[in-house]
Amino acid sequence: xxxxxxxxxxxxxxxxxxxxxxxxxxxxxxxxxxxxxxxxxxxxxxxxxxxxxxxxxxxxxxxxxxxxxxxxxxxxxxxxxxxxxxxxxxxxxxxxxxxxxxxxxxxxxxxxxxxxxxxxxxxxxxxxxxxxxxxxxxxxxxxxxxxxxxxxxxxxxxxxxxxxxxxxxxxxxxxxxxxxxxxxxxxxxxxxxxxxxxxxxxxxxxxxxxxxxxxxxxxxxxxxxxxxxxxxxxxxxxxxxxxxxxxxxxxxxxxxxxxxxxxxxxxxxxxxxxxxxxxxxxxxxxxxxxxxxxxxxxxxxxxxxxxxxxxxxxxxxxxx
Amino acid sequence: xxxxxxxxxxxxxxxxxxxxxxxxxxxxxxxxxxxxxxxxxxxxxxxxxxxxxxxxxxxxxxxxxxxxxxxxxxxxxxxxxxxxxxxxxxxxxxxxxxxxxxxxxxxxxxxxxxxxxxxxxxxxxxxxxxxxxxxxxxxxxxxxxxxxxxxxxxxxxxxxxxxxxxxxxxxxxxxxxxxxxxxxxxxxxxxxxxxxxxxxxxxxxxxxxxxxxxxxxxxxxxxxxxxxxxxxxxxxxxxxxxxxxxxxxxxxx
Ligand SMILES: Nc1ncnc2c1ncn2[C@@H]1O[C@H](COP(=O)(O)OP(=O)(O)O)[C@@H](O)[C@H]1O
Ligand SMILES: [Mg+2]
Numbered sequence: 001x002x003x004x005x006x007x008x009x010x011x012x013x014x015x016x017x018x019x020x021x022x023x024x025x026x027x028x029x030x031x032x033x034x035x036x037x038x039x040x041x042x043x044x045x046x047x048x049x050x051x052x053x054x055x056x057x058x059x060x061x062x063x064x065x066x067x068x069x070x071x072x073x074x075x076x077x078x079x080x081x082x083x084x085x086x087x088x089x090x091x092x093x094x095x096x097x098x099x100x101x102x103x104x105x106x107x108x109x110x111x112x113x114x115x116x117x118x119x120x121x122x123x124x125x126x127x128x129x130x131x132x133x134x135x136x137x138x139x140x141x142x143x144x145x146x147x148x149x150x151x152x153x154x155x156x157x158x159x160x161x162x163x164x165x166x167x168x169x170x171x172x173x174x175x176x177x178x179x180x181x182x183x184x185x186x187x188x189x190x191x192x193x194x195x196x197x198x199x200x201x202x203x204x205x206x207x208x209x210x211x212x213x214x215x216x217x218x219x220x221x222x223x224x225x226x227x228x229x230x231x232x233x234x235x236x237x238x239x240x241x242x243x244x245x246x247x248x249x250x251x252x253x254x255x256x257x258x259x260x261x262x263x264x265x266x267x268x269x270x271x272x273x274x275x276x277x278x279x280x281x282x283x284x285x286x287x288x289x290x291x292x293x294x295x296x297x298x299x300x301x302x303x304x305x306x307x308x309x310x311x312x313x314x315x316x317x318x319x320x
Numbered sequence: 321x322x323x324x325x326x327x328x329x330x331x332x333x334x335x336x337x338x339x340x341x342x343x344x345x346x347x348x349x350x351x352x353x354x355x356x357x358x359x360x361x362x363x364x365x366x367x368x369x370x371x372x373x374x375x376x377x378x379x380x381x382x383x384x385x386x387x388x389x390x391x392x393x394x395x396x397x398x399x400x401x402x403x404x405x406x407x408x409x410x411x412x413x414x415x416x417x418x419x420x421x422x423x424x425x426x427x428x429x430x431x432x433x434x435x436x437x438x439x440x441x442x443x444x445x446x447x448x449x450x451x452x453x454x455x456x457x458x459x460x461x462x463x464x465x466x467x468x469x470x471x472x473x474x475x476x477x478x479x480x481x482x483x484x485x486x487x488x489x490x491x492x493x494x495x496x497x498x499x500x501x502x503x504x505x506x507x508x509x510x511x512x513x514x515x516x517x518x519x520x521x522x523x524x525x526x527x528x529x530x531x532x533x534x535x536x537x538x539x540x541x542x543x544x545x546x547x548x549x550x551x552x553x554x555x556x557x558x559x560x561x562x563x564x565x566x567x568x569x570x571x572x573x
Pocket of ligand 2: 039042043044083159160
């Protein structure tokens with residue numbers, strides 16, 4: 001059964017078309033990643049699905065409830081973590097969770113107990129009675145996520161949950177999200193990073209300018225880009241031919257030379273780097289630098305739209 | 321949970337921050353004290369208030385003016401909640417849709433009680449005295465709190481339509497600040513130039529200050545008391561509807 005279903009969602013802000021017919025579907029207990037650059041329409045989609053915004057067109061159901069007609073009932077079934085950590089800085093971590101618990105309808109005692117559980121689980125027990133204003137960015141995000149989970153909602157919406165976090169906090173948040181999924185919660189998360197979507201999401205929809213431009217698993221999307229990419233800086237540009245020949249067996253597309261860097265598209269596989277180096281060495285090619293690049297959101301974008309994600313974000317800013 | 325329960329939870333959230341935020345505390349205690357003391361001693365001798373001690377004339381004015389500013393923190397708070405995404409979160413919860421604003425206006429009543437008590441105590445120290453019956457004094461207190469409640473709804477609306485706390489602050493400075501001065505709060509309107517006098521006489525703050533003066537120090541009341549109550553009820557009716565409608569449709573910025 002689908003926990004999240006949306007068909008033809010449209011939203012306009014004056015002249016700006018924020019959503020231009022978005023279709024989505026997430027099975028119960030799965031994670032759907034919504035991937036797109038700044039201004040693509042991710043937040044607008046989340047706002048509509050969480051009843052904060054009425055769509056101008058199209059329809060959506062979450063947990064079987066219509067986001068417009070059954071909005072009031074739906075609010076009891078969802079948890080939302082917005083783009084900013086929406087917690088009250090003038091309250092302590094514990095006070096925040098108790099407040100949200102009670103607003104979800106828990107009694108005082110139950111709310112307090114639940115707050116304690118979540119603080120423990122999110123490694124915030126030691127900071128429970130400190131004002132949130134003194135928390136680090138990572139701690140705020142964890143508290144924000146805890147607040148979204150207070151009522152054990154069956155469907156969870158996370159809008160760019162790790163944007164602005166340092167790598168360590170990011171990984172620890174990923175682990176928390178994974179634990180939620182293991183617990184059977186359906187999650188829709190938005191992100192600008194392919195690696196994040198790939199790690200967390202079962203399926204990914206890529207959106208740009210308010211339209212879904214691709215859909216699939218992370219591996220499927222990367223395949224459309226053409227796999228990984230070797231970048232080789234040669235000691236002597238006269239050896240370009242020899243290098244290309246040496247790597248011909250690994251290459252899955254014609255090699256290119258740009259700014260003195262030889263680029264070779266390769267199938268994603270373990271040991272590619274070592275193999276490439278051995279072959280180049282055997283052919284007597286002098287290598288200054290050799291690196292392997294996984295496709296990024298930008299590569300996916302370039303392939304799917306012919307323009308880069310940065311350009312898409314810049315366009316969106318101009319539109320706004 | 322009931323709408324009342326949710327509103328009380330939100331009011332509690334707002335009141336909790338008072339002792340933690342020195343600015344808020346200064347706003348409702350030190351600032352009224354400073355105004356009472358400064359105005360009494362700096363201007364007291366210069367302004368003629370025929371038939372009354374200046375402090376007796378003046379205290380109802382300062383009370384109403386101070387109360388008209390208490391909600392400032394509410395406007396900034398709501399604007400800040402919008403910016404930080406908290407309003408989005410509240411609107412995504414299965415709570416009463418009126419609770420956020422009702423909670424704000426309720427906690428403002430608490431702030432106003434503190435501010436009013438501070439000003440009265442300070443007023444007594446500098447020589448203020450009621451010249452009225454206990455019933456009228458109590459009615460005056462009621463009017464002050466009713467007026468404060470009405471202003472809270474105005475500030476809720478300002479907080480919701482402003483694009484940032486800074487712009488909320490600017491709107492207040494440009495609209496509400498002058499309105500509170502161009503009134504009978506500090507000087508009799510008779511002493512003002514013609515245009516200002518016309519504005520001051522039409523200003524609800526003048527009506528409310530005059531009503532409070534008559535309740536507390538026995539100036540002639542005329543129809544002021546009925547009009548003052550009517551103004552407050554009208555402001556509440558209009559701005560609670562405007563603010564609630566805006567809250568329902570607002571999007572975080
Ligand atoms: N409240 C608003 N008023 C006007 N334009 C908006 C508003 N919210 C979003 N937009 C515009 O809609 C588009 C999509 O925005 P958004 O959904 O926030 O994108 P994302 O979350 O992917 O960065 C952007 O062009 C943005 O500028
Ligand atoms: Mg966004």
